[in-house]
Amino acid sequence: MLQLKPTKARVIFHIDMNCFYASVEMAYNPKLKGLPLAIAGNPEERKGIIVTSSYEARAQGVKTTMPIWQARKLCPNLKILKPNFPRYQAASTEIFKFLASITPYVEPVSIDEGYIDVTDIDYEGGPVQLAHDIQKTIKDTLDLPCSIGIAPNKFLAKMASDMKKPLGVTILRKRDIHQKLWVLPIEEMYGVGNKTAEKLRKLGVETIKDLAEKDVYVLKQLLGINGVRLKNRANGIDVRPVDPDAVHDFKSIGSSQTLPEDTTDELELFQLMNELARNIERRMKRKEAVARTVQLMIRYHDRKTVTRSKALPMYIDDKEALVRVAKELFQLNWTGDPIRLLGITAQDLAEKHQVAQQLDLFTYEKNVEKDKLNSVIDELTTKYGKNPFIELKQKEKTDNTIYPRTSFQKDFLQEFLKEK
Template identity: 60%
Template sequence: MQSKGRAIFHVDMNSFYASVEMAFDPSLRGKPLAICGNPAERKGIVVTSSYEARKKGVRTTMPLWEARRLCPDLLVMRPNFDRYRKASSEMFKLLQEVTPIIQPVSIDEGYMDVTDCSHLGSTLEIAQTLQERILKELDLPCSIGIAPNKFLAKMASDMKKPLGITVLRKRDISSILWPLPIEEMYGVGAKTAEKMRTLGIQTIGELAHKDKYQLKRIFGVNGERLANRANGIDDRPVDPEAVHSFKSIGSSQTLPHDTTDDKELDKLLSQLSKSVEKRMQRKEAIAKGIQLMIRYHDRKTITRSMKLQHFLESADEVFQHAQTLLQKHWNGEPIRLLGVSVFDVAEKKEVGKQLDLFTYEKEAEKEGLYKAIDDLTSKFGKNPFRRVQASTSDEVRTSFQKDFLDDYKK
């Protein structure tokens, strides 16, 4: 690593959920383990699996019945998100001891800028020490990619798992990165890879040498961006504040069975709306748009959205508009999954609420009620008017939130 250039780490926890369960219960070590969204519903979908299970062909998003066919002795556990969030927070605290320039991107991965950490040793020594500490103190394995930018660091961390450390320099791109199939490039999804193959782009190297004007014409600005990344160009900083930026807030859930029952669909819409409200409250946010996702029994998926004249923030408002979208766009076929999200999101402190006369009067009428609820909430520690949810489904439904990714700072 050149001393004058940036030194970026991408720290990627290995088989995170399964590894956390093994750290919690050592008797699971060395056994094929799958963490499954909900084994009782649709026989479950694999969220992640141990490397022992992966060797048998078990993969993320695979139906549980298929995973069990491939690996008859598979152990199956429901996810424990409180446990994973705690482990994630402890992991990021260890990263923070190296540098404050950390950008969490999910519960089990993040970037670090260690350019100015030479007092701790070489970049390779820092990575080795960090990996050893995470393994020794948390009993969790991770892989670390070391590179002069975020894209190359991300690609490097995927090259050796578990417990790998990979250095990817710009001078190594032609020999290490370019021969890889285009679908292995971070940022290239299945559909994009398929379209690129029709243009004769089979490898990352062929993308790197493709005419940028043609790529931009076909893929928009993302085409030029991907070509730059393929050439090792990525000037994005490691941004500790990026975790606070958000464009949309949403929640989705698969139904226990395909249904056309209005009451069942409304019940789920209500639950999803409450989940969205919780997340908006946590972010102290309001939104001006709402989107509904419908996945049918044949997995065909549609999304429909609407822009609003005013900001919304309550579950009732979210539910009302989501219900309107469902009634307008549902074709009557059995539904497998519903998702509700709000967009054009802004922080309350940055946006003065735009109220027309009618809205103002309605808000004013409820102000006394809001104050009474706030007073009682302060006294008793929770909203006494909110019904307690006996089900744990909300925990699963909101498991992939990023709201908690700065908890390690607290």
């Protein structure tokens, strides 16, 4: 890992692309500029939700995660496009290549945002001019807008980039947090979700200032170590480095889907579990990962959500094992009420090469069956001169590249590594 010089006060940028998917589409087709535009999957089905939208659409009330029917009601002239993930990935790769040409300290955190450490860059005009020039270069070369936060640490840089959109450059120093940060409602703090905000409000924490001044023992009792972390960040304390190697980290792989209609049909629910597990298996194979915990998420018709997990005695990486555990959790926890959404997540991941193979009778028999299948494939390859399954596998890969479900934001990071 690259090491930073500790003697200098750090200067961190958070680069946040504005309405990224919509902006890429507008750069690709300038006729879309100025129109209320949204990117959404499955426009014909209820499960279709808004992934992102242009500022013109947002001005009419269209928001991310909003159902398409609701967005159309608010904005009848809304233009909706299906996601084009290869297009977004290509644009993101160019952005991060450009950032990597400025400094080796680049940490992508998703397809449309990342941190860079420019502490040791001697730039004429200083960090603020550098931020403006980065912003202008990305806009001029790719026709994509971004906002940049400048701060002494990652948390403050992230908060700063959110303060002015689009095309903002915002400085947030520790001495500024009383005027710029503490006045914000608690739910606007990065790292505080709706559930955490609800818990904090019960303690009388309404603003980030309230959190910064709250007794640390009370916060730890409520939120565990995360309470301590949030209090530190509310006070402008964040010692995390910009880590170029953080792109390697992944802790879970999940897949979820909303059903076309709320249902209690077990056959339909089990079929969906198989599909979700198949998605997870494919991604685990690609990452050469194995999991030791399986989590099931059930969201009911009234949006009440329950998550349950089970730790396993051995690592798994196949669909059958994922489904087996998911069904067990389902049968133990389903209330019988209509279900709106199911999700499965493989957790406690490890890389295969770091885990010794664990063979019991079940996995031994399974490996034998795989060996038999591989032998048949080898025979067919010898007979026909090529593997007859390659075409089918490539088609599946192509389809999943165009229409991935829940993993694209994280999976692109691995592709970014390959481009470096």
